[in-house]
Amino acid sequence: MTPGEERLRDTGENRLLARFRELASAGLTPGVVLGSGDDAAILRAPENRLLLLTCDMMAEGVHFRLDWATPWQIGWKAMAQNLSDIAAMGGEPGYAVASVSLPGSAGAEVAEQLAAGLIAAAGEYGTALVGGDVVGSIGPLVVDVSVLGWVEAELALRRSGARPGDALLVTGSLGASAAGLKLLERGGRRRDDPVAQQVLAAHFTPRPRLGEARAIAATRLATAMMDLSDGLAEDLPRLCLESGVGARLWAARVPIPPACAGLAEELGEDPLALAVSGGEDYELLFTCPPEAVEEIRNTVKKARGTPVHVIGEITDERGIIMAGADGQELPLGRGFDHFRVG
Amino acid sequence: MTPGEERLRDTGENRLLARFRELASAGLTPGVVLGSGDDAAILRAPENRLLLLTCDMMAEGVHFRLDWATPWQIGWKAMAQNLSDIAAMGGEPGYAVASVSLPGSAGAEVAEQLAAGLIAAAGEYGTALVGGDVVGSIGPLVVDVSVLGWVEAELALRRSGARPGDALLVTGSLGASAAGLKLLERGGRRRDDPVAQQVLAAHFTPRPRLGEARAIAATRLATAMMDLSDGLAEDLPRLCLESGVGARLWAARVPIPPACAGLAEELGEDPLALAVSGGEDYELLFTCPPEAVEEIRNTVKKARGTPVHVIGEITDERGIIMAGADGQELPLGRGFDHFRVG
Numbered sequence: 001m002t003p004g005e006e007r008l009r010d011t012g013e014n015r016l017l018a019r020f021r022e023l024a025s026a027g028l029t030p031g032v033v034l035g036s037g038d039d040a041a042i043l044r045a046p047e048n049r050l051l052l053l054t055c056d057m058m059a060e061g062v063h064f065r066l067d068w069a070t071p072w073q074i075g076w077k078a079m080a081q082n083l084s085d086i087a088a089m090g091g092e093p094g095y096a097v098a099s100v101s102l103p104g105s106a107g108a109e110v111a112e113q114l115a116a117g118l119i120a121a122a123g124e125y126g127t128a129l130v131g132g133d134v135v136g137s138i139g140p141l142v143v144d145v146s147v148l149g150w151v152e153a154e155l156a157l158r159r160s161g162a163r164p165g166d167a168l169l170v171t172g173s174l175g176a177s178a179a180g181l182k183l184l185e186r187g188g189r190r191r192d193d194p195v196a197q198q199v200l201a202a203h204f205t206p207r208p209r210l211g212e213a214r215a216i217a218a219t220r221l222a223t224a225m226m227d228l229s230d231g232l233a234e235d236l237p238r239l240c241l242e243s244g245v246g247a248r249l250w251a252a253r254v255p256i257p258p259a260c261a262g263l264a265e266e267l268g269e270d271p272l273a274l275a276v277s278g279g280e281d282y283e284l285l286f287t288c289p290p291e292a293v294e295e296i297r298n299t300v301k302k303a304r305g306t307p308v309h310v311i312g313e314i315t316d317e318r319g320i321i322m323a324g325a326d327g328q329e330l331p332l333g334r335g336f337d338h339f340r341v342g
Numbered sequence: 343m344t345p346g347e348e349r350l351r352d353t354g355e356n357r358l359l360a361r362f363r364e365l366a367s368a369g370l371t372p373g374v375v376l377g378s379g380d381d382a383a384i385l386r387a388p389e390n391r392l393l394l395l396t397c398d399m400m401a402e403g404v405h406f407r408l409d410w411a412t413p414w415q416i417g418w419k420a421m422a423q424n425l426s427d428i429a430a431m432g433g434e435p436g437y438a439v440a441s442v443s444l445p446g447s448a449g450a451e452v453a454e455q456l457a458a459g460l461i462a463a464a465g466e467y468g469t470a471l472v473g474g475d476v477v478g479s480i481g482p483l484v485v486d487v488s489v490l491g492w493v494e495a496e497l498a499l500r501r502s503g504a505r506p507g508d509a510l511l512v513t514g515s516l517g518a519s520a521a522g523l524k525l526l527e528r529g530g531r532r533r534d535d536p537v538a539q540q541v542l543a544a545h546f547t548p549r550p551r552l553g554e555a556r557a558i559a560a561t562r563l564a565t566a567m568m569d570l571s572d573g574l575a576e577d578l579p580r581l582c583l584e585s586g587v588g589a590r591l592w593a594a595r596v597p598i599p600p601a602c603a604g605l606a607e608e609l610g611e612d613p614l615a616l617a618v619s620g621g622e623d624y625e626l627l628f629t630c631p632p633e634a635v636e637e638i639r640n641t642v643k644k645a646r647g648t649p650v651h652v653i654g655e656i657t658d659e660r661g662i663i664m665a666g667a668d669g670q671e672l673p674l675g676r677g678f679d680h681f682r683v684g
Contacts, residue, residue, distance in 0.1 A: 033392055037584070038501050039430035039568055040396035040491070045387070050375055053490055054382035054473055057441035061480035088381035099399035099486040101443075131396055138403035139481025144441040146488035148395055149382070159380050226381055242379070 017134055019108075023115050024129040031094060032128050041130035043095050049150035052093075054085040060140035068184050071110045073204040074143060075117025081229060082147040083125050084208035084282040088227035089158070090217030091151035093210070096122050097131040101142040114143065125210050155217040157225035157286070162243035164316035166223055166287040169308050171212050171300065173255040174232065175271060176202035178278020179263050186267055195259045206282040213284055215303035221292035231279035233332045236320055239285060249276075249312040249332070252325040276322070276332065287314055359476055361450075362457050366471040373436060374470050383472035385437050391492035394435075396427040402482035410526050413452045415546040416485060417459025423571060424489040425467050426550035426624040430569035431500070432559030433493035435552070438464050439473040443484040456485065467552050497559040499567035499628070504585035506658035508565055508629040511650050513554050513642065515597040516574065517613060518544035520620020521605050528609055537601045548624040555626055557645035563634035573621035575674045578662055581627060591618075591654040591664040593672055618664070618674065629656055 021036040034042035045051060058064060058078050069077075079096060086093040098118050102111055111134055122129050127147065162168075180203030183189060189196040209227070216222050224243055228235050232249070240247050256275045264271040288296055290313075297308045315321075322330045363378040376384035387393060400406060400420050411419075421438060428435040440460050444453055453476055464471050469489065504510075522545030525531060531538040551569070558564050566585055570577050574591070582589050598617045606613040630638055632655075639650045657663075664672045 033498075034500060039427040040394040040433070040489075042431065042493070042498055042500075043393040043395060045393055047389075051385040051387055051393075051490070052382040053385060053437055053439055053488075055439040055441050055475055055486075055488060057443055057475045057477050057486065059443045059477050059479040059481070059484075062478055085381040089384065091382070095395055097395055097397040097488055099397050101399055101401045101484050133397055133399045133486070135399050135401050136404055137401040137482065137484070139401070139484070140479065142401075142443050142479070142481070142484045142486075144397075144399065144475070144484075144486035146395075146397060146439055147382075148393070148490060151384070156375075156384055158376060158384075 017132070019112060020115050020132050020134065023112070023119055029126065029128045032130055035128065035130045036132060041095065041097070043130065045094060045150050048152070050153050050156060052086050052089050052091045052149040052151055053146065054082055055144060055146040056082050056085065057142065057144040059142045066141065069204055071113035072117035074141070075114040076121040076205050078143040078145045079118045079121035080206050080208050081282065082145045083121065083127065083210060084227040084229065086147055086149040087208050087210045087213035088225055088284065089151055090155045090213055090225060091149045092214065093125055093127040093147050093149040095130045095148045096127050096145055098129060098143065098145045099133040099135070101135050101137040101139070103137055103139060103141060106141065118145065125208065151217070155220065157217055157222055159224055159226050159239045159242035162224035162239060162245050162287040162314045164245055164314055165290065166314040167290045167293050167310050168247055168249070168312040168314060169286050169288065169293065169296070170228070170255065170311050171209050171284045171306050171308055173257045174228065174281050174283060175256045175260045175264070175275030175278055177206065177280040178274040179260040180204070181278070182267050182269055182274070183263065195263050198259050199263060203280065206280065208282055209284045209306070211304045212300050212306050215300045216284065216286060216296055219292070219296050219299050221296055222286045222288045225284055225286035228281050228283045228285050229279060231277045232285070233277045234279065235285060240320060246315040246317040246319045247312055248315055249320060249322040251322050251330055253309060253311045255307070255309045359474070361454060362474050362476065365454070365457050365461055371468065371470045374472055377470070377472045378474060383437065383439070385472065387436060387492050390494070392495050392498060394428050394431050394433045394491040394493055395488065396424055397486060397488040398424050398427065399484065399486040401484045408483065411546055413455035414459035417456040418463040418547050420485040420487045421460045421463035422548050422550050423624065424487045425463065425469065425552060426548070426569040426571065428489055428491040429550050429552045429555035430567055430626065431493055432497045432555055432567060433491045434556065435467055435469040435489050435491040437472045437490045438469050438487055440471060440485065440487045441475040441477070443477050443479040443481070445479055445481060445483060448483065460487065467550065493559070496562065499559055499564055501566055501568045501581045501584035504566040504581060504587050504629040504656045506587055506656055507632065508656040509632045509635050509652050510589055510591070510654040510656060511628050511630065511635065511638070512570070512597065512653050513551050513626045513648055513650055515599045516570065516623050516625060517598045517602045517606070517617030517620055519548065519622040520616040521602040522546070523620070524609050524611055524616070525605065537605050540601050541605060545622065548622065550624055551626045551648070553646045554642050554648050557642045558626065558628060558638055561634070561638050561641050563638055564628045564630045567626055567628035570623050570625045570627050571621060573619045574617070574627070575619045576621065577627060582662060588657040588659040588661045589654055590657055591662060591674070593664050594667040595651060595653045597649070597651045
């Protein structure tokens with residue numbers, strides 16, 4: 001037993017859970033009848049809604065490295081990616097539970113900071129952390145979050161509604177998170193450099209597009225939606241498969257933030273590849289009839305100030321084609337499959 | 343990279359998730375508007391209920407060993423312990439999501455068998471597995487399950503309602519799961535021996551007391567309830583702490599199955615210690631006024647055939663006392679704190 005293990009073993013599951021409960025209780029919302037500390041949380045949901053339930057797991061060495069990310073950032077991201085899944089359905093998140101598998105060598109402060117990150121991201125989006133589990137482990141740090149949300153039946157957006165002729169749109173911009181990852185891998189800029197800060201923030205503390213998603217859903221004009229967690233190259237085929245359609249992506253229209261483009265070139269990376277295959281941007285990918293584009297764009301801009309870009313169109317041929325500026329077809333590459341990483 | 347890793351990497355997250363979805367779709371209930379495969383599941387809950395949400399994680403080397411338990415058993419137990427948490431609130435489970443962190447060395451069949459175990463336990467108790475995540479990992483197998491359930495507001499049972507003078511009761515019997523674990527550690531019986539089968543089944547495939555819990559809740563006579571996951575010695579203090587009370591436990595009344603008592607003596611273990619400190623029995627621990635004991639006992643017996651035993655009483659002194667047959671005070675020992683195992 002190492003001294004580090006000794007520390008965690010002394011702290012014990014009970015004390016960590018008590019601290020977790022104390023931290024979480026600060027963010028409780030009126031719908032929480034009973035939060036952490038019993039066998040299950042007791043919760044109210046708004047009436048006349050369908051419920052949404054999702055989970056996403058992050059593992060050390062695959063999704064994050066403890067020498068790059070702080071425990072707080074890991075907590076934030078684990079929560080944010082789940083909130084993004086609720087956004088992708090056009091819904092609102094309400095409650096979250098989180099389980100953490102903590103290596104014996106980690107100090108109790110790792111668990112505390114991680115919980116603080118989970119709670120900060122949840123609180124930022126009106127979500128209460130209402131329960132959790134902390135287990136000691138012989139292996140790396142693993143965090144799993146589940147979020148319960150809801151959506152009006154008539155506003156729910158699935159991946160399966162895209163139709164040939166629909167426009168393909170994306171919120172915000174793509175590639176900054178992947179540029180942040182490349183910067184971590186390669187080095188080359190000081191952490192306090194403004195460009196570095198921008199791409200590292202995109203990578204470590206992504207902001208789920210919940211307001212944008214609600215604005216899009218409220219127009220009732222979108223036909224399909226999902227969030228971009230694994231990159232366009234991986235996620236767009238999923239949307240097309242569910243909808244039984246294909247897509248033509250216009251490379252020149254993929255929105256890449258200037259800072260990211262500049263940094264990519266500095267690092268010898270193709271900015272388009274980062275934007276298309278990088279993943280972890282947590283932007284919304286959605287479809288709508290071409291005549292609805294302006295109304296959706298204006299609604300999102302007005303609600304949240306976030307730009308929406310048309311990046312392609314849905315086709316009736318199976319398969320995804322990426323077209324370059326002069327019409328030539330480009331390879332789409334592949335997205336972020338975690339089994340191929342780490 | 344080992345050949346095993348190669349196998350899993352080739353299988354990939356997408357294929358595993360597709361298979362997971364295929365397996366889960368067989369168990370879908372009418373309330374599932376949209377199951378696995380989108381960003382979140384879309385679900386209906388019965389009207390006029392409070393929602394229940396819980397999560398529980400199991401990690402290889404701490405909660406299970408792959409040379410002792412099959413992946414199917416691990417899946418069953420991971421689901422069962424979450425269903426038991428819903429039972430502990432007096433509620434009904436409806437939906438589950440599960441995340442699995444799978445070592446690269448594991449074959450895809452491990453994930454499939456684990457999913458089958460999760461789905462079998464869920465299905466046995468009317469619960470639909472509606473989503474999940476599978477991630478590759480550099481570390482041991484980790485499974486996290488979250489269950490969403492519901493309960494009528496007037497039937498919900500918390501840990502905090504026990505009052506001095508209440509009787510302390512437990513469903514079924516205690517110690518078989520711990521005896522199973524001891525048998526695995528020490529050996530000494532053939533796996534097909536009837537006693538071995540009984541205690542190993544208790545250890546590997548616990549059955550959450552959902553029907554019993556509903557019957558107890560429906561009487562509206564119980565004042566507090568929880569499930570026994572970490573053993574009386576660890577869990578009873580939690581109930582007492584939440585209720586602001588103490589308890590006197592009568593050692594001679596703790597129900598120990600004869601097979602377990604015999605096996606414990608064979609292994610040189612104290613059967614009472616296994617029953618009090620062993621953990622993982624997933625029986626219900628609850629309290630009620632003394633005059634309500636008979637009605638609750640009869641209701642549970644009639645509904646499920648399960649015996650209910652009075653094992654002590656709630657006191658107004660802080661602290662737990664275990665009284666021997668001749669009135670002497672016995673040490674309570676301590677329950678199963680996962681940080682002290684493995």
